[in-house]
Amino acid sequence: MTLVGEEPRTPVLAAERISKSFGEVQVLFSVDFDVLPGEVHALVGENGAGKSTLIKILSGFESPTSGRILLDGRPVSLPANGAAEALGIVLIHQEFNLADHLTVIESLFLGREVTRFGVLDRKFMRRETRRVLDLLGSHVDENALISSLAVADKQMVEIAKAISREARVVFMDEPTAVLSREETDILFSQVRKLRDKGTSFVFVSHKLDEVMELTDRVTVLRDGQWIKTAPTALLDGESIAQLMVGRELSSLYPSKEEPDVDEEIVLSVRGLTTGYVKDAGFELRKGEVLGFSGLIGSGRSELMEAIAGLRPRLSGEVVLKGATLPPHDFEEATRRGLAYMTKDRKGKGLLLGEGMTPNLTLQSIDRHVTHGYLDPASEAKAMARAKRRFDIRVRDDRVKVGRMSGGNQQKLLLAKIMETEPDVIIIDEPTRGIDVGTKQQIYHFIAALAREGRSIIVVSSEMPEVIGLCTRVAVMREGRLVGMLEGEEISEQMIMRYAAGLRKQQAVG
Amino acid sequence: MSMNTETDPRAPRGRGWRDVDLRAIAPFAALALLLVIGALVNPNFIGLTNLANVATRSAFIAIIAVGATFVISSGDLDLSVGSMVAFVASLMILFMNSGAIADPALMLAAAVALAVVIGGLCGLANGLITTVGRIEPFIATLGTMGIYRGLTTWLSQGGAITLSSPQQQALYRPVYFGSILGIPVPILVILLVTAIAAFILYRTRYGRHVVAVGSNRDVARYSGIGVDRVRTIAFVIQGLCVAIAVLLYVPRLGSTSATTGILWELQAITAVVVGGTALKGGAGRVWGTICGAFILELVGNIMLLSNFISEYLIGAIQGSIIIIAMLVQRSLTRKS
Amino acid sequence: MSMNTETDPRAPRGRGWRDVDLRAIAPFAALALLLVIGALVNPNFIGLTNLANVATRSAFIAIIAVGATFVISSGDLDLSVGSMVAFVASLMILFMNSGAIADPALMLAAAVALAVVIGGLCGLANGLITTVGRIEPFIATLGTMGIYRGLTTWLSQGGAITLSSPQQQALYRPVYFGSILGIPVPILVILLVTAIAAFILYRTRYGRHVVAVGSNRDVARYSGIGVDRVRTIAFVIQGLCVAIAVLLYVPRLGSTSATTGILWELQAITAVVVGGTALKGGAGRVWGTICGAFILELVGNIMLLSNFISEYLIGAIQGSIIIIAMLVQRSLTRKS
């Protein structure tokens, strides 16, 4: 905490009048920003506000178009491509920066392998890796290949990678977007410990409660402009949100509408078993929003992918609108009106090298075929509609998707799934990396879909989201469906109790 | 990310559409450069006859390479095309020699149909071995390359297979040597095949799927695209293109042997890559491909027409020209 | 321990290690299968002489393929290795024929050093053209393939270059034909080269960087790895391996020609892929590679020793065997 009246300290790292343009598109406008020693500084703003760009500049991954960077009060030009780590500046990328073919150990030490007489000191690196992972309470096997890790585990590896560096400033770009509350807590306690030893953190997040909880100061960006820097203690979540979007926000969650008990059952899963998920069963009614909660790695995604036919199942039955779905046939499921939105937007969701339109229409291309060939005009119309509907903001329409801001990618992915006009929609982490303003839009959008008579499954690690949105919440633990909460039962404590294995319902589903 | 790697990550910022356009234009710039060099080397070079000759004989590689553009765009590779040419041509000629159908025109039509069917089947075999068998396309098609070539050797008993009926030959000859409105038939065929391919790749649902599968297989799968089907069809298209090339090849020489089409696979792949399609898969450039095929043929032609290069060094100079042409392309796309 | 890295510890919890081990073992299983088939085909096959012959003559491809494992793991491709063999061998023999150094042993030593330097330089050229020139490795090395081959043809005036001094020949001959403790020298060289390569790939920082670069270039760059340097060094390693192969090749026939090493690049790549390294880059399996080289040589050997295959069909059967061997590998890794 910076106490009022304390002597002004020299910032470890400071940005002065930083501007940044990509080609003709300017994304940062003369931004000032500083990091004091031993503070946690939040950087918040809407999607595409320029947060990631700013911290990439401050860690040497991008160079500013104009402006200065000061390290310990002296102007520096940061070396490119992560070499700034030598100066104690570490960045946890918003998008994973891990190579699939490497193991966890190898990733952690990539680029700074420890050798003895020119030979890799594998014992040391393994021990060190284990130590850092244990510190973070992560059970990831240090010998596992990155390609075999779940998204959340990858995030933990990224964090471990940063923490294992002797860093002075750690930039964290939405590190908790895919973490559950438990892991977030562990991460925060580590951050506090290191902060007390003098390490500085810059924390980018759309989870404003976490910002309130962890940080000492907050800087708000809007449309690439600096808006305000203030001690966190002097703000609250709502005022930060207002500063971000520049207007007042109404209630985040729409009102819930429970479907009739005799409403038709559109999806019914019985005894579904995969390599990890055991004997899962539940039913989904028309117009229902069903939540799936649980700890990271509890098998929610695996269950959903098995339902959709993206993964083989060992046994069990899935009935969609009265007809059995063939196993492991996602195309057929799509055809019958089931949609699945992955949480891994980069690896499985979007073609990063293509523009927005081909991505948007990839799954629903048939709608734009007239007389056997594609109709670009119709695609363009769909694109325009999607931009409005999901508030996708880009400064240049021809931008490759890989260069869009994280949140806007997420919106595009959601738009892509919705283009198929499905009846049953499974959304894995719907608001990962999305700002509050847009979150609200998405929640209302989901509610509207339900009102239209569509059925939605929301898999989310953000408990407030599940609680605020769903009429029923299923809880998974270690591959099993352990609870199904309804109405009043739905509360953070109850969900936690099931998720942690303190309670268990018999015969769920 | 994988695409970032491709589009020159050194200059990642903005500039957007300009360098894209230039990337597509680059092969044509290299082509223009070669035309200038050729004109300097030999005055006959720029004559219509010569250029028509070169364009005409680039037909085989060009058409095969159009097929290869699909396979490569979808992230695969087909090494068997050269042997496939020999195999399909052998069967076609053997069929025509068999005299199964009396009427020559009818016979020719049947032979054409046969060639197309066999080409498609060979492609299908490649596709299934690769996708269903889950074997790296490099190995799978290296295997079928040996198989098609071996079968051809066996069919020809180590010799040549020659169209025996002069009547058939006379009837078929114009397909390679004839011209319509002054334009040689093979050139028309190239243009037609490329136009159709461009239409498929850029204006149909299947084309989109090819690009998606080639640039990220997981994304394609999670978008409900039948990845294996898309890949297999690409191999079939390749097979059909090979068959079309055979339809032009047989009337040209009226004969084929176990050595027909050796190394054509390398040439086809080179044409595709010179034309601007990345070997790692993703966006394909069909027009660039035929430009690439034309460039390859031109380099050989210029070598031959120039009289000051030791024939021993032709290979070396050809290699250098290819590298220089690519460097020119690169610098073109980087500068502006 | 080096084998551990090779058996990539996939899948974290449980089920993991089993199918992992199998993936690395698969090429060896295929090899064992071939040995059994060979023994059935001809009783002489399993004799020590024959197996030693096969292993010995697989040396060239095996050693080149070890180098190719580096290039392929780092996400590149080198098509020029076959021509490079011819080029380095020509220069080496020409140097020995020049009689620049009187003492034969000294001369031989100097020639060996020369070959290694030239191999390294050829590799460096490939690497620089690819990385600094930013040309697709396929095209860059196709270009240098033409250049090296062309220069060789020119040096040899299309004919053969033969070691002229019988004294030199006698001195050098044991390097291919000799044996130490009953094991032919080339086999020892294979083992030595592979062991060193395995050490570099699995036990040094550079090896890690190769895998990282091949797996994801952007990640490697963001981790402060000099991507271009890593790639270039891989090409240099490939060049050095080619030079070592040449050192074994020259004493065998005491001569080289413009046709030396034709298509060896395809064989080397095949050996690498059969050995379990993916063409798209990432994990490399050095021991698998030499197993792959051995498999290729064995298939040919079995064909020749068998009495029931028409010589015309050998290519076809060879192709089928490769495909079947890969299918067996696949099913092995998938089932358990």
Place this chain on the structure above:
Amino acid sequence: QETKTIGVSIPAADHGWTAGVVYHANRVAELLMKEHPGLKVVVKTSPDPATQANALQDLEVQGIDALVILPTDPDPLVNAIKEVKSKGTFVSIVDRAPSVNDNSVRDLYVAGNNPALGEVAGQYIKDNTPDAEVVVIRGLPIPIDQQRQDGFDKAIAGSNVKVLDRQFGNWNRDDAFKVMQDYLTKYPKIDVVWCQDDDMAVGVLQAIEQAKRTDIKYVVGGAGSKDMIKKVMDGDKMIPVDVLYPPSMVGTAMELTAAAIYDQVPVHGTYTLDATLVTADNAKNYYFPDSPF
């Protein structure tokens, strides 16, 4: 003298024998140009039939009065040659004859005698080792190879000479080495190796030497490379003879062609060269130390 152009299209120097062809073509080209001041001789090499067909077109574009062609593979080139001939160009085909080899295709045919190459080798083996067990290494699966095999078979027909095996060695030393190694494994006793080519003989000899086998009496190659002729001359036991198949035949054809277009000598029809058996007695007549082959 009036200006004339002779185009010479030959295979690329991708093998000892073809290298010899290139050497002699260039040698004679210079000679002819010295002899006839107005004459231009353009020599072009091509690695395969398709490329050679292109080369013919390119020569035609340059304008030629006569064409001397040694086809890489004759049948696939017939149409292309006919195309040249139809323009009134004088055409000489060397060595490899297409299946239809009459005046519609060419004016002059200078024949290397492929069947005879096989026949002479077969005859020699039959005469000297009547009960020999022979292994054969073939070239590439193309017609000239087949013709040589047929000639060989004709010569040994009805005799006690037995062919144990035939495999392709692709006219390549390394491949021949491998094939021979495997033959040695496969057959405990081999009397004679017929590999119909001197390049392949190099690999064969090394394989035999390595195996230290003494049962092989001799090896018959072919073509007449300087190394093998030297061995014959020196009385090498393993190479007692060689069958001539001179790459210089292309030069002969060029000289005849020049005579045809300048001197108006009626040169037409077929000139067949012998497949001479080179023995220790006559070897020095065929030894050209300067040739690359």
